[in-house]
Amino acid sequence: MYRVLITDDLSTAGLKILQETPGVEVVNRSGKHTPEQVREFLQDVDGIIIRSATKLTPEILKDQLRLKVIVRAGVGVDNIDLPAATREGIVVMNTPAGNTTSTAEQAMALLLAMARNIGPAAASMKAGKWDRKSFTGTQLAGKTIAVVGLGRIGLTVARRCIAFEMKVLGYDPFLSEERARAEGIELYRDIDDLVGKCDFLTVHTPMTPETEGLINAARIAKMKKGVRLINGARGGIIDEKALFDAIQSGHVAGAALDVFVDEPPKDWGLAQLPQVLATPHLGASTDEAQELVAVEAAEIITGFLVRNEVRHAVNMAPITAAEMIDMQPYLDLGRRLGLFMSQFTKGGVRGVRLQFKGEAASKKTKLISNAFAAGLLSKALADNVNIVNADMLARERGIEIKEELSHEVGDFSTLISATIQTDDGESTAAGTIFGKQFLRLVRVDQFHLDAYLDGCLLLYKHIDKPGVIGFMGNICGKHEINIAHMALGRERNEPGGDAIAVLNLDNEPDDETLAEVSAHQAVTSVQLVKLPKAGEPLPWLVSR
Structure with a gap:
């Protein structure tokens, strides 16, 4: 019999699935508990479903020999220490599909309310004013919207915008051209080619080092005067200061924000601008979304325990x-x-x-x-x-x-x-x-070689002629960059053909160094690749 612990409120629909699954016993202890109590509860269960209230720290998870799986009824897993769970061999899964529709609908609600000035118009009515002239809006039909990030939620928003007769441009580095075409989306690979062509822009990417500040002052400056922005993804993807300044200057006509860098905001200046429609992170706050994530969580944990299924894992499956x-x-x-x-x-x-x-x-x-x-x-x-x-x-x-x-x-x-x-x-x-x-890199395109597959790699393609290798050595020496290893691949076994060199470097070259390398007349391309250090453990390693 597998025992599943519940420590946060879970909808009755989710509980029913657990209770009706043969071989599963529900241990329902929803409510407030101390960390010591949670640690004790976990010692005789196989899995746990939590929402946002329960915090699973390294101290709680350490030496939980029976615990096999944690399921978060929701998307964010900030309240679970993932490295600790992984070290203990515990699979962590979330429920990304359950709130897709509600989050997409929130983005559409923000889009519509901002375009038609619903918020200030409603506030005016409550103040006893009948003012039609001050709240003239803009229609969506015929306008162009840029959807930045075309995962589940981004695609769902895009489909709804198409239903509103909007032209949809999309940015996603991995969505295929064929899939975008089938969805009716004009796909862009370079976000800078996209931002100047839209009347509205909405972001739906995860928060990563690459997406933090993705919509920054420089990109906002490239947008049309009067553009409107929506963020229902994560605070900070749109640079808040840059957005504030652009609204104040009149370049951006308005913004609709459901998320902020700090929640609640430490600085309320942006949220309180009259051109900004702000809500307190309500994307998944619907009865339906809460029920769907509970049902999905119950299905995921029973599938794992009873049928060895692994769905929506955010760390490594146990082996x-x-x-x-x-x-x-x-x-x-x-x-x-x-x-x-x-x-x-x-x-x-x-x-x-x-x-x-x-x-x-x-x-x-x-x-x-x-x-x-x-x-x-x-x-x-x-x-x-x-x-x-x-x-x-x-x-x-x-x-x-x-x-x-x-x-x-x-x-x-x-x-x-x-x-x-x-x-x-x-x-x-x-x-x-x-x-x-x-580990060795033994081929790059048509070139065969023998390079270390770790650390900082500088690759440059060049014409195979005397002096190029010496030039590279001088450049690295000039900038105090130590070459740990060098590998050369040649198109043919005689000078004059194409070649590639891979340098394993002990320290990373700066832009000035790369520019000097690129300037050599025999060098045709330069690429810097950063890999983990030799022997660095896999991020998903499980020890049990």
């Missing part, structure tokens, strides 16, 4: 210690190849082909493929992309990952090769394992 010891270098190689390709390739990803040769073909290649996908997507998505959810996230963006297996041994006893089709063409990288732990 045995023996499997991990065997698979770790292959997972590491797959992830590093994905990280490499995410920085080396240009253009939107359309498809991926992974080839496993030799010993690699006899391993659990699906796990390796997921590790590759996690590396490929990690720069664009939230930090919780991992080998459990990476494949799903790729498929949602129209990226299909195909596997090809060959047990024949070629030049290497094991080889993993990744070929990515992008909007701009095709790129290939291949890696191998020397011994049991040394």
Whole structure:
């Protein structure tokens, strides 16, 4: 019998699913508890469903030998210490689908209310005023809206905007052209090409280092005068100070905000501007959303416990210690190849082909493929992309990952090769394992070489002629950059053809150094790739 603990209020629909699932016993202790009490409750249960009130800290999770799974009825997992859960071998899952419709509807409500001045008009009526002239708005039909981020919620918003006869432009680095076309969205890969073409802009990305301040002062300045902005995703994706200044100057006509950097705001200046419609993070605050996340949480935890299903995991699925010891270098190689390709390739990803040769073909290649996908997507998505959810996230963006297996041994006893089709063409990288732990990059496009697959990599393509390598050594010496290793790949075994060099550097070159390298007449391209240090553990490692 699997025991599931409930410590926060859960809708009756979710409780009913748990109670009616054979083999599951519900331990309902919803209410306020001390950390010591929660720790004690967890010692004899297999899983727990929480909302936002219960905090699962490292102290609570440490040595919980029976606990297998935590399910958050909602999207955010800020109240769960993910590294601690992972270290203890506990799978953490959330319910991203349950509040999609409610959050998208909130964005549409903000859009409509802002366009038609609903908030101030309603306040005027409550003040006993009949003032029609002050609240003239703008219609949505015929206008252009930019949707930044085309995941579940972004696509749902886009569909509703199309129903309102709006032209929809979209920005997403991973959604395929075919999927965007099928949805009726004009897709852009460069956000700077998008921002100047819209009357409205709404953001629906996760908060990551790459998306923080994504809509900044420079990009707002490129927008049309009179543009209106909506943020129902995460505070800080739109730079709040830049938005405040642009509204004050008259460049931005208005904004509708459901989220803020600080909640509640420490500085109420932006929220109190008359041109701003502000709500206190109500995106998922509907009866339906709360019931849906409860139902989804119950289905997820029973599926995991009873049928070994893993859905919407935000850390790593548990595998045995023996499997991990065997698979770790292959997972590491797959992830590093994905990280490499995410920085080396240009253009939107359309498809991926992974080839496993030799010993690699006899391993659990699906796990390796997921590790590759996690590396490929990690720069664009939230930090919780991992080998459990990476494949799903790729498929949602129209990226299909195909596997090809060959047990024949070629030049290497094991080889993993990744070929990515992008909007701009095709790129290939291949890696191998020397011994049991040394990872090597052995191919980049048509060039064969032997480079370390760790740390800071400087790649430059060039014409194979005397003096280029010496030039690079002088530049690095001039800027006090130490070259740890250098690998060279040549198109042919004689001078004059194309070549590529991969330098493993002990310290990262600055923009001035890269500019000097690019200025050499024989150098045709320069690319900096940042990978984990050698031996750095996988972020999803589980010890049980």
